[in-house]
Amino acid sequence: MNETSVRRAVHIASLLGDVAVDTNTLSTVDGVVFFVEAIRANSPARFWWKVGQTYTLTVDSLAFDINNNRLQQCFSMTFQPEPYFRLLSTDPPNGSSAVPLDASSGFIRLEFNSEVDSAMTAMVHISSPVSGEWHLEDPTHMYFQLFQPLELSKTYTLTIDTSARDVYGHRMLQPDNISFTSELFRVVETFPQYNARLVPPRSGIAVRFNVPIDTASVRSSFSCNPPLLGRFVFEEKQFYYILSWELKTSASYEVRVGQVMSLTGGHSLSVAFNFQTDEFKILTEFPPHLSVNVPRSTYIHVQCNASIDRSSVPPAFAIYPNVPGSLVYCYEGNCSAFDIYYLPSQSLLPNTVYTVTMGSPPFYPSLRSLSGDFTARRWVFATGNE
Numbered sequence: 175m176n177e178t179s180v181r182r183a184v185h186i187a188s189l190l191g192d193v194a195v196d197t198n199t200l201s202t203v204d205g206v207v208f209f210v211e212a213i214r215a216n217s218p219a220r221f222w223w224k225v226g227q228t229y230t231l232t233v234d235s236l237a238f239d240i241n242n243n244r245l246q247q248c249f250s251m252t253f254q255p256e257p258y259f260r261l262l263s264t265d266p267p268n269g270s271s272a273v274p275l276d277a278s279s280g281f282i283r284l285e286f287n288s289e290v291d292s293a294m295t296a297m298v299h300i301s302s303p304v305s306g307e308w309h310l311e312d313p314t315h316m317y318f319q320l321f322q323p324l325e326l327s328k329t330y331t332l333t334i335d336t337s338a339r340d341v342y343g344h345r346m347l348q349p350d351n352i353s354f355t356s357e358l359f360r361v362v363e364t365f366p367q368y369n370a371r372l373v374p375p376r377s378g379i380a381v382r383f384n385v386p387i388d389t390a391s392v393r394s395s396f397s398c399n400p401p402l403l404g405r406f407v408f409e410e411k412q413f414y415y416i417l418s419w420e421l422k423t424s425a426s427y428e429v430r431v432g433q434v435m436s437l438t439g440g441h442s443l444s445v446a447f448n449f450q451t452d453e454f455k456i457l458t459e460f461p462p463h464l465s466v467n468v469p470r471s472t473y474i475h476v477q478c479n480a481s482i483d484r485s486s487v488p489p490a491f492a493i494y495p496n497v498p499g500s501l502v503y504c505y506e507g508n509c510s511a512f513d514i515y516y517l518p519s520q521s522l523l524p525n526t527v528y529t530v531t532m533g534s535p536p537f538y539p540s541l542r543s544l545s546g547d548f549t550a551r552r553w554v555f556a557t558g559n560e
Contacts, residue, residue: 175205175239183237183245186212187230193221205240222314223255225288225344256287259344261334261352262314270354275323275384282318282332288340289313297338301331313341324356326385326441359441360384362411364429366449373451375421375480375545379404379429381445382412388435389413391442395432400425422545423454423480454480454547456532467558470524473505474516476532476551478543481511486542490533490550497522511544527556 181197192215199211212221223229230252238244265283266273284298294316295308305321324330334350365380366373379398389408396406396415403418421427431445460475461468474493487501491514499518503509514532522528533540533550540548 175202175208175237176242177202177205177208179237180208180233183234184208184210185232185234187232188224188227190224190227191215192224193229222289223287225256225259225340225342226254227256228252228254259338259340259346260287261285261346261350262287264332264352266354268352268354272357273324273354275326275356281320282330283311284316284332284334286314286316286340288342288344290316291341294338297335299333299335301333302328304330323385326436326439327356327358329353329355357384359436359443361443361445364445364447366447368447368449370449373421373449375423375451375454377421377451378417379415380412381431383434383436384411385441386410386437387413388437391433391435392431395430395434397430397432399428399430402427420480421451423451423543423547425451425545427451452479454478454543454545454549456541456549456551459530459532459551459553461555463553464555466556468522468555469560470521470557472522472557473518474499474530475505476514478512478514478541478549480547481544482514483542483544486533486539487514489539490531490541491516492531492534492538494529494531495523495526497528522557524557524559527554529554 177200181200184195184197184200186193186195193212194215196211196213196218200208201210202208212223213219214221230250233245233249235245235248262285264285265281282300290310290313292310295310298308298316300318302325304324306319307321308316308318310316330353332352334346336346336349339345360383361381362384363382366377379402389406392408392413393406400422402415402421404415405418407414407416426448427450428446428448433442433444435442455478456476457479458475458477461472484503491501493499493516497518498520499516502515502517503513505513505515505517529552531538531552533548534552535550538550540550542548
């Protein structure tokens, strides 16, 4: 079909004179089947089909195909999209389980096939006690704003009275019942995540739940393998285990909490997750590899991802061409177990390529972490004139 001719030929009408075709939305995939939307007759706003109203779709003889063959006669049909007032959809859907407890995501939302007003809020009832209130979102939607979270693992049933009606007086044919069940007591997130790899050795441990927890139950049943020293920091729905010392590099850990109790309803669960820490490695070097025009007054800096065995540093370090200097672990107030500084006692040579070695077996022993792992790095940079 010729699409332009179809736009001119398609019409939707009703006895109320309240509907029109939005020709801007007319579309087709194959040139044979066309789709079009209805809008209000006096504005481009969305149109809702009226309950019990009959509509007429007309395609007049102005329509012609790609060969200029016109319709021999006007096509017309009547239809009744919404014969009675009804509930179209709910959120959460009827029969849902594991519905979130949190008030920010726990709206109960209803969509009707016709416009409703505030009187509808008195026609909807929730079987289990729940704190909140109904609001109209737009003419066909209403939602229940929770004032506090739902209870764990509880079934809620919504009933809409048969006396419920839309703003035009159309009543529901029968009561509507919608049920859903809230989620169980569960872990929302762990850190590190379950089965995580390459976890930084300086990480801590954290577990977040979907409801407030009994801190005593965490303290009494928490364990790590290999054992880890640390202290607990609690928030309402989560806990942190702040380590007294960093994790070992290239190591596997398992965290268990035998029985965590919720603060409401006596719900409990066990938690177990494992993770693998990253290998010992140099995170950054300064000056950076392949950098040029480096100031002759520069220093050398290496930062690792875990605590360094400082006894391994002197035999691992070398710079060529050689320049006198000293290895230190504090510079300009920056001190840590992860950093190494080499401070030259004289300016570097101008326009010279320097090679820095931090362990290069078999000529230089590898740099070693306190947990016994090894790493090595070699990089180059070039000085400028200044």
